[in-house]
Amino acid sequence: MNAPEVFMDKPDASGRFGDFGGRFVPEALMTACLELEVAFNDAWNDDAFVQEFYDVLHTFGGRPTPVTELSRLSRHLGLRIYAKREDLAHTGSHKINNVVGQTLLTKRMGKPRVIAETGAGQHGVATATAAARLGLSCTVYMGELDTQRQALNVFRMELLGATVVPVTSGSKTLKDAVNEAMREWVTCVKDTHYCLGSVMGPHPFPWIVREFQSIIGREASRQLTEMGVGTPDVVVACVGGGSNAAGIFAGFANTDARLVGVEAAGGAAIATGSPGVLHGMRSMLIQDEFGQIEEAHSVSAGLDYPGIGPEHAYLAKAHRAQYEAIGDDEVIPALQLLSELEGIVPALETAHAVAWLIREAGTTLAPGTSVLLNLSGRGDKDVAQVREILRGAS
């Protein structure tokens, strides 16, 4: 008999989680990926680095974020719901955890500059923030369409001293911003770190980002224990690339908790995708029969990605986590319900996870089920869009 499998450990030497992951990059970037792996390994085993990472997240990033019992929503749905409040982290989402880690690593590697891709701008703002703090130069690639839709976030990054480059290729959105960041990284890899925004891309990025985000799950696990809740029955998080989900799952991967990732129906790589290679990784992708990548479509820019991090593809295949899809029409009511009942306006991304709870409460979620919801971000960035949508609907 085999020993029980340990989930969310280090990937294998080739950067694989089961069949997924790997390092499908141009030779020009191969060395940077290999060096990054060494540097991260070294840093993550260096107590001083780990301590600095925690310290910065504590004194600058606002960690630990609290766990809030959502009493009124719980009563409404007949569940016991606890929210991990990443919306209270600096810049308004879990994205800060990753960028604090990667910028500290950048400094440690002696590189004076970072580049990043961004969709709606959350990861771009977070990267610009962490770069400003360390005095690193920062360039953010953003689809031209997104720079228009999210002009305020462009300005916010500029305020933080970053340069924003509109990407005019392809669909002019997140997927193309990643392509362009990779292309640009080829030209400057010597003195520039690519600060990737989710648990995606070539090895070691999915691993690095998951490790930096795992602070969410570790904190939550400790907090639930302190609150006397113990291991929750369900842990649920929205999934774009999958970093906030990976971060919270990491605290519960080897418990009995049911792990649920919620994708946008228009970008549901697990539910509607198939295996493939994109952006340096083998994972589940939305693509046509010829392997051409399709554009994702979601009301929430942060879930508008045709792939998913490789470790999630693996957790799905290994039946350790389940992945569900929520359509745009369920998202706005979920955002409204949480706002009205709890005084927390969530990000549209996060509202997908709330919508799943609303849908399943009373059916697959028996009354009294305890749920840990990763409240990945605040909705301030989305308020104008939600207003337009509700106006259009009325």
Add this chain to the structure above:
Amino acid sequence: MNAPEVFMDKPDASGRFGDFGGRFVPEALMTACLELEVAFNDAWNDDAFVQEFYDVLHTFGGRPTPVTELSRLSRHLGLRIYAKREDLAHTGSHKINNVVGQTLLTKRMGKPRVIAETGAGQHGVATATAAARLGLSCTVYMGELDTQRQALNVFRMELLGATVVPVTSGSKTLKDAVNEAMREWVTCVKDTHYCLGSVMGPHPFPWIVREFQSIIGREASRQLTEMGVGTPDVVVACVGGGSNAAGIFAGFANTDARLVGVEAAGGAAIATGSPGVLHGMRSMLIQDEFGQIEEAHSVSAGLDYPGIGPEHAYLAKAHRAQYEAIGDDEVIPALQLLSELEGIVPALETAHAVAWLIREAGTTLAPGTSVLLNLSGRGDKDVAQVREILRGAS
């Protein structure tokens, strides 16, 4: 010889801080003010209430907020600057401290409803948030001009289940919203608490709000001690009504720290005002020679108030705190500098305090001076406005 005066203690029985304060309200509200004083006194001496207040701020509000050493700004200015990060509190500013306290008090008094005034919307959003959490009904009065300028905040309050009433009287801004909230309070005082947003208005509001906000100063004092900084040379905060300043001053009122409040030049009640009575209090006001109140004018809506809390008027007169004025032209560069050097985009209100540091560094602030800056709020709400201003300037 007299015992040394104790600052920021309870006001006297008439609600006076020295010459300032009092209870200049219509007879119809007198009973509510008296009852509120009794209820608060009772609650604030009830360990269970105080504990619940702290618990909610901890698990829901994101407290304690960290103290961040601003290393790069410090180097730039030749000072040692520590920022108390109220920008990381739920809803993005210190306003949450006060509304959590007042809504808990409302529930304790058995009232099912709150009303509030708001300028730019920060206090309105905070009140709607705290009310949603407790299931209290909530109406927010907001100058009609402000509802237009800050339409998104109106929608945000509505998302949180509040009703927003545009105020069409007078200058249609904050001052008039206070008048209107008072007028409406007369009609519903029996079942409605008026959740006032700053250390202003009739007794006991200035005292209650200061007490609820004093958590800022108490936390900061403890944190600076833990960091080995001890009592800072200077404690600086921006001042609209004065609640964030009062909150942080409360932790240092009886130390050697120099306390500095920074008002907007266009609403500098201490620097350019004179004593008078408005909104239920005797304080310093901007008014003409006939006692007609003038409109304040500031780039920052939260400082756009022609008065100041009575305790500040007293601290100024007693020379315990000093109050300085910063013009609009110094505010934007200060906001930019903090953003670029530290990765923190402050609220325009907060940027006034930063601007004062920039102005005084190297002159009245000797090199090496330690400064505790109250970073009262985040700038997300102001980004669109700053963008317009910088566009107009270029």
Add this chain to the structure above:
Amino acid sequence: MTGLEVTLRAVRHRGRRAFVPYFMAGTSNEWLRHVEAAANAGADAIEIGLPFSDPMMDGVVIQEAAKRSLDRGTTLASVVGELASVDVGVPLVVMTYYNVLLHGGLERSAAMLAQVNVRGAIVPDLPPEESSEWSSACAPHDLATIYLVAPSTPNERVAMVAQRTQGFCYAQGRMAVTGTTSEEGDGASVAAAIRAVSDVPVYVGIGVSTPEQAQRAASYSDGVIVGSALVRRILDGATPNDVEDFVRSFRRALDASHE
């Protein structure tokens, strides 16, 4: 006892229900003519509003009047100057907010007002607890300080207020700021509460806008104060004759009720 109270007690003694119309000073060139018309038509006293930028106890009508008056440059001194030119034969009472008096200087304000036969002052944001300085300034000039009792005022407090008010006691007819309404208010219970502890004249105001309402209020009080309903008409262009008609309609209703 203040001169004002002596006069108003005499009105009551005559078996007459007092009618006190309110005018915002300085809303037009004609405002003094309005005041004179009211006196001619049988007002027993006249309330003169001195405008304040932030009238916390006033509804939209009086807010608008205050704004119009301020825009025309009205000040305490300008009102006093104008009042010096008339003698309407009935007591004048000013209604204003504390900051206007404070900024004029309490002593000086009281002296100026008394000089032009103002006999009392209603300062809605000045409850008894806060009024000792103003009362001291008024005393030498026989200027009465008039307090309100609200529907929310508890009984013990009614006794205190009624004991300290001078001239008359202002029974606030409903929990609201000034303005017109068709609702039956709380005037009866407020007036009863005052009468239970004091024999000072009790006038009902706030929400009295029609002769019928006035008649009803007069059945349980010593008089009524009518503000917004009259000011609305003046803002809309009422002439002194219109004002006379308006006041007369109330006068008739009050006198009829008492026959």
Add this chain to the structure above:
Amino acid sequence: MTGLEVTLRAVRHRGRRAFVPYFMAGTSNEWLRHVEAAANAGADAIEIGLPFSDPMMDGVVIQEAAKRSLDRGTTLASVVGELASVDVGVPLVVMTYYNVLLHGGLERSAAMLAQVNVRGAIVPDLPPEESSEWSSACAPHDLATIYLVAPSTPNERVAMVAQRTQGFCYAQGRMAVTGTTSEEGDGASVAAAIRAVSDVPVYVGIGVSTPEQAQRAASYSDGVIVGSALVRRILDGATPNDVEDFVRSFRRALDASHE
């Protein structure tokens, strides 16, 4: 040794510097005519791009060509179908991204390509570490797997890559994605590094866009690959004759350099 390498070593043996133009398959109805024209004008091998939606290693020109081709409905199968109709007499090498081959099925893709005389494949997002499955699929069909060496590749790694590449070794002339440039690149040092550890033919590509640049590159390598400069012309409407002229100008420059 793959058939491709045998052929290309023979070119070198003849003292000839190889010229390898790149075409994106399916950009227009005429694309096969362009390929034929290039073969006529003296190309030693021809690179055929199979379009991918997300060409991470390509600059704007080839991105545009890929988009145009995809919009015209190009697929691996359609390209194979078209190639079946021509025999240009020089080896064909495809360049595409891994997902295109993976989705076609690795075995099936390799077999289909080999069927139409494709002799090798460049897959820029498939480094040696990830290519074992693809290589295994290619082996039975004598389809060469061609690797790149970049300016950033350290020496130990150059040895590994040069040892595993088949047909030729692609020396990346600069740290950039495909595109035209006037800058002197890193081709010389990259080629030297490869030559220091292997005698596989070394072709310089990425950033070679003029006959002069090609001549310089040929002085330290066995041949050059020209992509964006040619594709740009085709996107702008170049005819097969124009392509012939273009290729001839490079042919002349390379031959001259070697006299």
